[in-house]
Amino acid sequence: MRLTSFTDFGLRMLMRMAGEPMRAFSSAELADELGLSRNHLAKIMQHLSRAGLIGTRRGGGGGALLARPATEMRLGDVVRILEEGQALVECLGVDPGRCSIDGRCRLKARLRSAETAFLADLDRSTLADIALSPPIPSGPGVPA
Amino acid sequence: MRLTSFTDFGLRMLMRMAGEPMRAFSSAELADELGLSRNHLAKIMQHLSRAGLIGTRRGGGGGALLARPATEMRLGDVVRILEEGQALVECLGVDPGRCSIDGRCRLKARLRSAETAFLADLDRSTLADIALSPPIPSGPGVPA
DNA sequence: CGTTAATAGGTATTGTAAATACCCATTCTG
């Protein structure tokens, strides 16, 4: 049972942005703070933007910020969006394929139910519940 | 959110065995019926055996059979065993690594809770609920 | 109006872990 690191990082980005909801975060800044490449993070940012979780603005002083108050963004919804296209098992994916036990399989329904329970549990919390305050500045001098 | 195919096949093996709880299944037979290599299936069988879900017997007429009645095997337990070592996100794995937001992260607890909810939902069913009856024999003559 | 800072987005590459295959030892039946 695994979430992709795509989802992992997406959540961290949103956590961080929820910590200072009023300002825009550039992809470069977030990438630096989270320790991954700007390019990769930009991909996640695009996904979140297209899904309507964040808004982005180009140009100088631009960046991304939450599209709605953090208190209105449920974690289950966020995970649903970030894990889009990931099927719990092959049977439940877009190409059900040639499963030998087609109509007789009573497992699929149970897995779907469990997945729903997973997301429902996450929906009990919002982004505001896991917001992350800004990191402590490293004082004057050269930060490593 | 994904289960490994290892888990997927493990579940199907158990479903099939629960359909005829009184007889032993050889790895060759199960592999043939489920359409995967004997070697790979044997690996899964070993894992299930070591975890105590099935018993195995070598030699002629040997094979695997359920260690307990199917009504006493909860699906959550099965998945817990098959997904052993799979962490939902890297943070929750054996090597928590160098997470920048160490003690301040409030996400981990939520994910753990959701994972528990997932497994608890599965625990509402047992193997008996998803048992799979034997496939329809291909008429008289030589069954492949 | 040009320069610069930023996202948009495609494509190509890399890396890793799951999935698979192969081989031989071991054990049990008959």
Added chain:
DNA sequence: CAGAATGGGTATTTACAATACCTATTAACG
């Protein structure tokens, strides 16, 4: 003792997530 079955290590393949790179496009600011 022969044959049927699991046990279990190791090696290979393959799929896909993760990463990198490159070039638009867009907006702010002088």
